[in-house]
Amino acid sequence: MKIRTKAQTAAAGLAVLLALSACGGAANSDSADNSKTANTTDISEGVQPDSAAVALLPQSIKDKGELTVAMDLHYPPTTFLAEDNTTAIGLNPDIARLIAKKLDLKLKFVDTKFDTIVPGLDGGRFDFTATTMSKTEERLKVLDMIDYFKAGNSVAVAAGNPLNLTVETLCGKNIAVTQGSTGQLKRLPALSEQTCTSKGQPAINGVTLPNVQDALTQLHSKRIDGILYDTTALGWAEKQQPGSFELVGRVDVGSSDLTAIGLKKGSPLTPAFQTALQSVLQTPEYKESLENWGLDSGAITDAKLN
Numbered sequence: 001m002k003i004r005t006k007a008q009t010a011a012a013g014l015a016v017l018l019a020l021s022a023c024g025g026a027a028n029s030d031s032a033d034n035s036k037t038a039n040t041t042d043i044s045e046g047v048q049p050d051s052a053a054v055a056l057l058p059q060s061i062k063d064k065g066e067l068t069v070a071m072d073l074h075y076p077p078t079t080f081l082a083e084d085n086t087t088a089i090g091l092n093p094d095i096a097r098l099i100a101k102k103l104d105l106k107l108k109f110v111d112t113k114f115d116t117i118v119p120g121l122d123g124g125r126f127d128f129t130a131t132t133m134s135k136t137e138e139r140l141k142v143l144d145m146i147d148y149f150k151a152g153n154s155v156a157v158a159a160g161n162p163l164n165l166t167v168e169t170l171c172g173k174n175i176a177v178t179q180g181s182t183g184q185l186k187r188l189p190a191l192s193e194q195t196c197t198s199k200g201q202p203a204i205n206g207v208t209l210p211n212v213q214d215a216l217t218q219l220h221s222k223r224i225d226g227i228l229y230d231t232t233a234l235g236w237a238e239k240q241q242p243g244s245f246e247l248v249g250r251v252d253v254g255s256s257d258l259t260a261i262g263l264k265k266g267s268p269l270t271p272a273f274q275t276a277l278q279s280v281l282q283t284p285e286y287k288e289s290l291e292n293w294g295l296d297s298g299a300i301t302d303a304k305l306n
Contacts, residue, residue, distance in 0.1 A: 068128075144263045144306070147303060171195065183228045
């Protein structure tokens with residue numbers, strides 16, 4: 001497996017996970033995935049600006065000529081780095097590039113820890129984020145959020161599911177979530193209440209970790225019983241390290257499955273972004289990106305402003 005460049009080694013499929021099998025038995029999928037992670041072609045090449053979206057841009061942004069997008073570049077297949085350890089790739093970078101092209105602007109990526117993105121947007125450090133962020137009441141108080149993809153969360157357990165766990169039988173178990181994620185803030189508490197505490201069972205014990213790599217490492221060493229995390233990323237990781245863990249079901253409580261780009265609440269950019277993103281959803285490049293990253297089922301047609 002070639003996905004072993006610095007920090008992205010673990011991210012791109014959790015290769016640090018661990019050198020468990022040294023990628024044994026995964027030659028075919030590795031070959032296909034390596035071609036994707038080595039490809040740094042800009043999907044927005046040839047895409048034309050949307051005049052209606054450009055007309056809605058503030059003059060100050062037109063004069064500046066560039067947008068700054070915050071992303072946590074450690075979450076394949078939606079947001080990570082190519083094998084050159086420099087180029088942002090995945091669904092979210094593709095979406096950001098397409099938006100920028102529709103607005104006839106250049107784009108600057110800023111690698112940012114997930115739980116610092118919202119404060120950074122609110123403080124004016126970035127223009128927007130496209131980082132598989134779900135809508136929550138708390139985020140909508142400080143952000144304008146525009147839908148672009150349907151994702152969701154699933155639960156992963158050790159390979160072979162030795163504890164015979166399901167999404168409904170996690171009461172009293174140690175389940176990892178990542179810091180600042182919808183899984184931590186919404187889905188795990190809602191799942192615990194619905195399947196456990198409301199029925200007199202012990203609550204699910206959420207174990208908050210900085211990233212999914214740490215979670216998968218702890219799952220392998222049996223320090224946790226499972227992981228609640230983005231379905232798309234877990235599916236990608238499962239392909240990278242077959243036989244290391246398995247998915248036991250989706251979690252559909254606590255938050256919408258729709259993910260959205262985020263801008264500061266009331267941003268003067270919001271009208272232009274909604275128009276540009278609606279235009280993006282109608283392009284063949286949007287579908288091409290989804291297909292490239294194995295996310296076809298997440299396609300939507302309405303760039304709804306929330």
